Amino acid sequence: MFNALIKYNSPFGVITLGEKxxxxxxxxxxxxxxxxxxxxxxxxxxxxxxFAEYFERGRKTFDLPLDFGGCGEFAVRVYNELLKIPYGxxxxxxxxxxxxxxxxxxxxxxxxxxKNPLPIVVPCHRVIGSGGKPVGYGGGIELKxxxxxxxxx
Numbered sequence: 243m244f245n246a247l248i249k250y251n252s253p254f255g256v257i258t259l260g261e262k263x264x265x266x267x268x269x270x271x272x273x274x275x276x277x278x279x280x281x282x283x284x285x286x287x288x289x290x291x292x293f294a295e296y297f298e299r300g301r302k303t304f305d306l307p308l309d310f311g312g313c314g315e316f317a318v319r320v321y322n323e324l325l326k327i328p329y330g331x332x333x334x335x336x337x338x339x340x341x342x343x344x345x346x347x348x349x350x351x352x353x354x355x356x357k358n359p360l361p362i363v364v365p366c367h368r369v370i371g372s373g374g375k376p377v378g379y380g381g382g383i384e385l386k387x388x389x390x391x392x393x394x395x
Contacts, residue, residue, distance in 0.1 A: 302329035
């Protein structure tokens with residue numbers, strides 16, 4: 243599944259990054275890290291450096307090739323829309339559904355976000371409920387709030 247794996251000790255716990263054929267293919271959040279030994283590549287060392295910059299508030303976007311292999315067409319449209327949400331800003335599930343071409347597909351957006359293989363890089367944490375509150379996150383709502391707070395400061 244991966245050519246290489248590397249771990250990053252974020253302020254919120256260990257994040258594991260997976261590479262497949264020169265692209266970032268998976269980000270495991272602290273509550274979902276795999277029990278697999280590291281075998282870092284130069285690419286993943288660069289990816290880990292970008293994560294460090296992000297958590298130190300020096301990076302607002304990631305500059306990495308991304309692999310969405312295995313994701314459906316709608317999910318990839320959603321992920322591409324998530325990549326357009328600026329650092330420190332949010333959008334509702336409904337906003338993303340409309341931008342992805344499915345105005346009533348906000349539940350499908352939630353499902354795609356839940357299956358996001360590249361959280362943080364593809365910022366599903368920036369998607370909030372229509373009432374303006376953080377809701378749902380594969381890494382847990384507490385981590386979502388921490389990421390949103392990190393980007394506000």
